[in-house]
Amino acid sequence: MAKPWWKDGLPFKCTQCGHCCRIEGFVWVNQKEIDALAGQLEMTPEEFEWKYVRRVGRRRSLVEKPNHECIFWEDGCSVYENRPTQCKTFPFWKQNLESMEEWLEVVEECPGSGTGVVYSAEEIEQLQQGKGETNK
Numbered sequence: 001m002a003k004p005w006w007k008d009g010l011p012f013k014c015t016q017c018g019h020c021c022r023i024e025g026f027v028w029v030n031q032k033e034i035d036a037l038a039g040q041l042e043m044t045p046e047e048f049e050w051k052y053v054r055r056v057g058r059r060r061s062l063v064e065k066p067n068h069e070c071i072f073w074e075d076g077c078s079v080y081e082n083r084p085t086q087c088k089t090f091p092f093w094k095q096n097l098e099s100m101e102e103w104l105e106v107v108e109e110c111p112g113s114g115t116g117v118v119y120s121a122e123e124i125e126q127l128q129q130g131k132g133e134t135n136k
Contacts, residue, residue: 013116
């Protein structure tokens, strides 16, 4: 198998600007994440899902505010300790690393992408599998 174009790693350091939390899109959640978020908010998973989750086909996503911000964005992440895996692994999503062009689009939008600590190819692969988080 050919090595990815990012085989030497990529730099990233979150600036906590919140841009990735304040754009239109889906924040996919699974049952384990729903349970953790519900616990943090002191509600049942069923209550949490009724209030904060929408069905998209067979998948589940957090609802957004009318301005497309994440429902949990309040000048910072109000559920940071239990934020979904998708949030923990940004910007190293597979679609963002399909090509250097895709990555450069992320770099244009995210001030922390392309700067800071270099994540090794092995670390990036782990993040793409939903393991770990980007907070070096």
